[in-house]
Amino acid sequence: MNYTKQDAKAYAKAHFTGVWAATLTPFNRDGTVDEAAMRANLQHWMGTLKLGGLFVCGKQGEFFSMSLAERKRSFEVAAQVAADLGRSRTVMSCSDTNLDTVLELGRHAQAVGADWIVVHSPVLHFGADTDETIYEYYRHISEQLDIGIAMWNHPDCGYLMSPQLCARIAALPNIVAIKYSVPRSMYSELSRLVGDQIQVSTASEEEWLDNIEELGWRLYLCSTPPLLLQTAADQRINDYTRLAFEGRFAEARAVRDSLEPARQAFKACKPLGKPQAHSKYWLELLGLAGGPVRRPLLQLTEDEKALIREQFALSGLKLG
Numbered sequence: 001m002n003y004t005k006q007d008a009k010a011y012a013k014a015h016f017t018g019v020w021a022a023t024l025t026p027f028n029r030d031g032t033v034d035e036a037a038m039r040a041n042l043q044h045w046m047g048t049l050k051l052g053g054l055f056v057c058g059k060q061g062e063f064f065s066m067s068l069a070e071r072k073r074s075f076e077v078a079a080q081v082a083a084d085l086g087r088s089r090t091v092m093s094c095s096d097t098n099l100d101t102v103l104e105l106g107r108h109a110q111a112v113g114a115d116w117i118v119v120h121s122p123v124l125h126f127g128a129d130t131d132e133t134i135y136e137y138y139r140h141i142s143e144q145l146d147i148g149i150a151m152w153n154h155p156d157c158g159y160l161m162s163p164q165l166c167a168r169i170a171a172l173p174n175i176v177a178i179k180y181s182v183p184r185s186m187y188s189e190l191s192r193l194v195g196d197q198i199q200v201s202t203a204s205e206e207e208w209l210d211n212i213e214e215l216g217w218r219l220y221l222c223s224t225p226p227l228l229l230q231t232a233a234d235q236r237i238n239d240y241t242r243l244a245f246e247g248r249f250a251e252a253r254a255v256r257d258s259l260e261p262a263r264q265a266f267k268a269c270k271p272l273g274k275p276q277a278h279s280k281y282w283l284e285l286l287g288l289a290g291g292p293v294r295r296p297l298l299q300l301t302e303d304e305k306a307l308i309r310e311q312f313a314l315s316g317l318k319l320g
Contacts, residue, residue: 001110001113001115001146001147003148004146005146005173005174008147008148008173008174009148009173009198011148012148012177016089016091016115016116016148016150016176016219017052017199018052018053018218018219018241019051019220019226019237019241020051020052020053020054020055020219020221020226021045021222021223021224021226022055022058022059022060022222022223022224023042023045023057023058023078023227024060024224024279024283024290025057025061025062025066026290027291027292027294028291029291029292031292031294033066034289035077037289038077038289039077040288040289041283041288041289042054042078043085045088045227046081046085046087047085047088049226049230049232049238050087050088050238051088051238052088052089052219053082053088053089053090053091053115054082054088054089055091055093055179055221055222056074056075056078056090056091056092056093057071057075057092057093058118059093060224060276060279061074061093062276062294063095063096065293065296065297068101068104068105071105075092075108075112075114079109079112079113079114080113082113082115083113089115090114090116091114091115091117091118091150091221092105092109092114092116092117093117093119093120093152094109094117094118099122099141102119103144103145105117106119106141106144106147106149109147110146110147114147115148116147116148116150116176117145117147117148117150118151118179119138119141119149119151120152120154121137121152121154121161122157123157124158127159131165134161134169135168135169138169138172142172142174145174146174147174148174148175148176149174149175150175150176150178150179150221151166151169151170151177152178152181153166153181153182154179154181160182160186163187166180166190166193167190167194170198176198176199177198177200177201177219178200178201179201179203179221179222180200180202181202182202184207187200187202188215191215191217199219199221200215200217200219201217201220201222203221203222203223204223205220205223205226205229205237205263206263208237208241209240209241209244209249209256212245224279225237225263226238228279228283228286229262229266229315229317231286231317231319231320233320234318234320236255236256236259239255240252240253243255261314261315262316262317265311265314265315265316266282266315268307268311269310271300271301271304274293274297276293276297277292277297277298277300278308281300281305281308282308285312286319
């Protein structure tokens with residue numbers, strides 16, 4: 001780590017910024033992790049696309065189907081590629097239903113040179129005294145680890161954390177950010193409550209520019225658009241972000257709006273219940289490694305692949 005636990009917030013404010021993307025994990029046909037393909041993808045995303053950083057082994061990366069050893073190895077590979085390139089950063093997803101696993105992954109992330117970790121809010125099967133349970137969950141993790149921690153809340157855990165609860169957790173010494181997948185009114189309120197204390201972000205690329213202009217955000221954390229709707233020859237998300245950071249909002253909006261055909265093409269061919277398989281096939285059309293998904297996820301049908309190819313051709317993305 002390049003910072004102490006007590007300096008975690010200040011370091012994140014300075015460096016946990018820009019456009020980040022959630023990685024996909026390439027598997028071989030026999031189900032094993034394709035490490036060579038993973039490394040090549042990471043080099044493209046960090047080096048060619050020059051993303052601010054990568055969110056490694058999250059839901060898009062199918063962490064729930066991976067062994068503990070596979071998740072640890074993914075951390076190692078991503079941290080090494082980032083170190084070799086010397087510019088991009090990593091946040092390792094240590095989310096799990098088992099708290100001991102979360103802590104083991106967090107310690108491993110610290111040891112291999114990750115910049116930060118992200119931990120999803122816990123799945124609470126009975127939900128009694130939810131706020132106190134969630135606060136104690138993050139307080140304990142914060143106490144046990146030195147590395148900077150990003151919270152992560154999404155409706156699929158069964159509840160939404162209130163802005164007030166998030167702000168309370170944000171006061172812990174090494175809580176540095178949140179990926180807050182909630183309605184805009186909620187994340188706007190949290191931004192007001194925490195000020196400069198932590199970086200607040202959400203997964204919606206469509207809202208990113210408005211959030212820079214209206215809320216002063218400096219971090220997009222994160223989903224797959226930065227790596228699925230950009231190529232070596234076409235980096236409009238990076239471009240409009242740079243323009244917005246420079247205060248050139250009219251120019252930024254023109255660039256953002258020009259990407260709408262690609263957004264619509266991507267959405268138009270997304271089969272219900274198969275987000276990872278869809279993204280991986282789109283990634284293959286970009287010339288990168290996708291591969292199959294792992295059970296319990298379902299593979300694409302041939303008809304679904306045909307529709308994706310059709311819409312990809314209409315996206316307007318420049319492949320170079």
